[in-house]
Amino acid sequence: MAINSVKEDELLESHSRKVTLIRLFRYLLAYKKKIIFVLLIMFCCVTITLVNPLIIERAIDVYIKQKDRIGLLRLGAFAAGINIILVILIKTRMYIMAEVSNKVLLTIREELYTHIQTLSFQFFDSRPTGKILARIIGDVNSLKEVLSNSVTTLIPDFITISSVVLIMFIKNWRLAIAALSSLPFMIIGVFIIQRKAHVKWQIFRKKGSNVNAFVHEDISGMYIIQSFGAEEETQETFEELLTEHKNSFMAAVKYADAFGPIVDFCWGIGTLMLYYVGVKMIGADKVPVGTLIAFGTYISMFWRPVLNLSNFYNQLITNVAGAERIFEIMDTKADITDEKDVATLPEIKGEVEFQNVSFEYDANSKVLNDVSFKVKPGETIALVGPTGAGKSTIVNLISRFYDIQKGRITVDGYDVKKITIESLRQQMGIMTQDNFLFSGTIKENIKYGKLDATDEEVIQAAKAVNAHEFIMEMEKGYDTVLKERGAGLSVGQKQLLAFARTMVSNPKILILDEATSSIDTHTEILVQEGIEALLKNRTSFVIAHRLSTIQNADRIFVIDDGIIVEEGNATKLMAKKGFYYELYMAQFANIV
Ligand SMILES: Nc1ncnc2c1ncn2[C@@H]1O[C@H](COP(=O)(O)OP(=O)(O)OP(=O)(O)O)[C@@H](O)[C@H]1O
Numbered sequence: 001m002a003i004n005s006v007k008e009d010e011l012l013e014s015h016s017r018k019v020t021l022i023r024l025f026r027y028l029l030a031y032k033k034k035i036i037f038v039l040l041i042m043f044c045c046v047t048i049t050l051v052n053p054l055i056i057e058r059a060i061d062v063y064i065k066q067k068d069r070i071g072l073l074r075l076g077a078f079a080a081g082i083n084i085i086l087v088i089l090i091k092t093r094m095y096i097m098a099e100v101s102n103k104v105l106l107t108i109r110e111e112l113y114t115h116i117q118t119l120s121f122q123f124f125d126s127r128p129t130g131k132i133l134a135r136i137i138g139d140v141n142s143l144k145e146v147l148s149n150s151v152t153t154l155i156p157d158f159i160t161i162s163s164v165v166l167i168m169f170i171k172n173w174r175l176a177i178a179a180l181s182s183l184p185f186m187i188i189g190v191f192i193i194q195r196k197a198h199v200k201w202q203i204f205r206k207k208g209s210n211v212n213a214f215v216h217e218d219i220s221g222m223y224i225i226q227s228f229g230a231e232e233e234t235q236e237t238f239e240e241l242l243t244e245h246k247n248s249f250m251a252a253v254k255y256a257d258a259f260g261p262i263v264d265f266c267w268g269i270g271t272l273m274l275y276y277v278g279v280k281m282i283g284a285d286k287v288p289v290g291t292l293i294a295f296g297t298y299i300s301m302f303w304r305p306v307l308n309l310s311n312f313y314n315q316l317i318t319n320v321a322g323a324e325r326i327f328e329i330m331d332t333k334a335d336i337t338d339e340k341d342v343a344t345l346p347e348i349k350g351e352v353e354f355q356n357v358s359f360e361y362d363a364n365s366k367v368l369n370d371v372s373f374k375v376k377p378g379e380t381i382a383l384v385g386p387t388g389a390g391k392s393t394i395v396n397l398i399s400r401f402y403d404i405q406k407g408r409i410t411v412d413g414y415d416v417k418k419i420t421i422e423s424l425r426q427q428m429g430i431m432t433q434d435n436f437l438f439s440g441t442i443k444e445n446i447k448y449g450k451l452d453a454t455d456e457e458v459i460q461a462a463k464a465v466n467a468h469e470f471i472m473e474m475e476k477g478y479d480t481v482l483k484e485r486g487a488g489l490s491v492g493q494k495q496l497l498a499f500a501r502t503m504v505s506n507p508k509i510l511i512l513d514e515a516t517s518s519i520d521t522h523t524e525i526l527v528q529e530g531i532e533a534l535l536k537n538r539t540s541f542v543i544a545h546r547l548s549t550i551q552n553a554d555r556i557f558v559i560d561d562g563i564i565v566e567e568g569n570a571t572k573l574m575a576k577k578g579f580y581y582e583l584y585m586a587q588f589a590n591i592v
Helices: 017-064 069-118 121-125 129-141 144-171 173-179 183-220 222-227 231-256 259-281 289-330 391-398 421-425 442-447 455-464 468-473 491-505 521-535 547-552 570-576 579-587
Strands: 352-360 366-375 380-384 406-411 428-431 509-513 539-543 555-560 563-568
Touching: 017 069, 017 144, 017 289, 069 129, 069 144, 069 289, 129 183, 129 289, 144 173, 144 289, 173 259, 173 289, 183 222, 183 231, 183 259, 183 289, 222 231, 231 289, 259 289, 352 391, 366 391, 366 406, 366 563, 380 391, 380 547, 391 406, 391 509, 391 539, 391 555, 421 428, 428 491, 442 455, 442 491, 455 468, 455 491, 468 491, 491 521, 509 521, 521 539, 521 547, 555 570, 555 579, 563 570, 563 579, 570 579
Parallel strands: 380 539, 380 555, 428 509, 509 539
Antiparallel strands: 352 366, 352 406, 555 563
8 A cells, every 4th residue: 555656546455335335324324313304304205296297187187177177276276385395395305414414424534534543654654645635535525415315316216216117007007118118228328337437436536636645745845846946847747637637537527427318318218109109099098198298297207316316326436436545544454553451551760672673664674673772761862873774763663653573672661562552652752853833822832742731831841941032032922823833933943842842741751853954053052952951851862963962962872774883972982983983073073
């Protein structure tokens, strides 16, 4: 399922359409009472519609024939009355079904969202965010009509069709056969088309997903696009994807549009046959004019629901592809989950141990190879090494964002696989280079580290990491509303806020991927002091880029190609004149 490009179509396992539909319609069971009520309404509607032709027949063959004006007026009043009721019933039905289908969509969306939150990094590594959004929003929306029409079209139209056929055969079986003679052609036509259409709609959804992913990536990376003047290239890619999307739609709709004409054609042939046989039989087999006219109405009453059903079927084929995509995510197993009956990690001191840990993201490409180390509570470890060496991988494993293939990782002696993920991560503070800030106030963003933190705790945390000063300079202080991702704040300010957020959570183990971006000297000093405050009194792993952090660390792990090649404090490693020395000379010698 690795689909890491916006242009690449997602791979979908083929599912049984029947299973997908049953699963989808099962959501309606939660609204049984409302649906039964709607079906009762539909039953009344069908009855009224079926009675209408009988009224016409009676009007012509009895009242008009006998010139009974009063009788005709009474019949007219009765017809008007039941048809007003029909309108009211239809409105009520539409309202209830809109409510039910929207509630089902809400449930599906909630389930999908909750499930996505449980999925591991591996899932998010494998697909662009835009494609996930396309499923939560677009694909779920596409089910609305299907859900609603399944109740309002499927069942009532079947009832109408069966009743009409029954009435027609009771009234005159020869006329009935004539009227329905074109039905087999329609069944064959629809069967052939639907097979092709389904595949085309699947492709259409995938192409839509590509457009969505591209737009999402494009907008997120607008800064880079504009700074490299790459607008034209991205515009071209966008147009390319749009064209593919449009073409896939045209290919699908070509089949879908054939449904209507096939039904219309068969309807026409049926009507022709009815009147041909009917007119031939008038006189010979004594078919009254009223009956023939009533049959004319019945034939529309037969073919209209058939048209509705074929439209619904078309809609089903169009949108079942959306349902397949939703269920595929729901069926993706959360691979990093709590094992059965695991314990809650008690309050820890912060000892971390790796015992012969080997790890690979993808089969056969080992990233960590037999790594072992033990870190005492309160120690600060700086991880250094060339790019791609495995530094981030080591820290991601401590928080159990991935599971290792070999060895054991323990925290205070507890195997991280044998404790709940929540109790482990609650005692850890993780700060990546992307100091992600949410839209909301500064206070809310800091409280994200500890949801029940008091205002006093928030201020204390901000003060400890040097963030208080710049926050107070802002117009509304801690109540200043931040834009999405903290737009409007400087890089250094974002870092300080992220520090405050971690500080307030007071983790026993801190993981810090130090940012490399250059900031002005004043902020740099604030940030350095902030880091020092953060590191105090907790076990810390820092993917270190600042010389000061490296030199102040209790120990430095030099990582290369998935193994710890050197370990010790800065003085010891410099004296050793090995890997660290080389790295230091290459990176920092000209700074000091
Ligand atoms: N999600 C992933 N899926 C597959 N391979 C990955 C993934 N993340 C990292 N890798 C690979 O694992 C290796 C180690 O990556 P890692 O990010 O741990 O290195 P690093 O030392 O932190 O590098 P840097 O200093 O550049 O951040 C690299 O070869 C990288 O390509």
